[in-house]
Amino acid sequence: MSGRKRVGVLISGRGSNLSALIAAQKAPHWPAPICLVISNRPGAAGLDIAKSAGIKALTIDHTAFAGREEFEADLHAALIANKVDLVVCAGFMRKLTAGFTDKWQGRIINIHPSLLPKYKGLDTHARALEAGDSEAGCTVHHVTSQLDSGPIIAQARVPIKAGDTPETLAARVLKAEHEIFPKALASVARQL
C-alpha cells in the first residue's frame, strides 16, 4: 500500500488527542487523513470535535451488545465499510480481544499516558507519583490483545516536579501526548 492512509479514530471521551491529530492533518502531504471517528460512549465530547471538523462520527455503544465479540464485530464492520486502513485508539477505554486486534495487526496504534512498560492500565499518574519516580511520560505503541503491551513506536518524557498531583502531572504528560501522537501516526502511515 502507498499514498495516503485512511484513518479511523476510536475514542471514549474528551478527544484532546483527536484534536491534535485533526490539527496535524492540515500539514501539506499529511499521510494519515481521518475519515471516521467512532466512540463507544454516547455523548463523548470527541464526537462533537469530529463533527465540527467535518469528519464522520459514529457511536457504537458497547453496552448495547451481548459481549466483546459482538461489539467488536460491529466496530470492525464500520471500519471496513468506511475503507479504513489504519486504526488509532485515542483515549479509547475498551480492552480489545485477539479476534479484533489480529485482524488489524500492524495497523492499529494507541497512546498510553506512561513510560511503558511501566504502569499499564489505569491511574498511571498517581502510580508514578506514589512510586516516587522523577520522570513520567507517554507512549505510542502498536495494539495487541495484551493490554498496553505491543511494540513501542515513540515515547516522550516529562519531569515530575515537587508538589505535583495526578492532575498537574496528567496535564504535563497530555501536552507531550499531543506532540508525539501525530508524529508517530505519520511515521506508521508512511511505512504501511
Ligand code: GRF
Ligand atoms: C489520554 O491521556 C490518553 O493517553 C489516555 O486517555 C486520555 C485520553 O484523553 N489513553 P483525550 O480523550 O485524548 O483527551
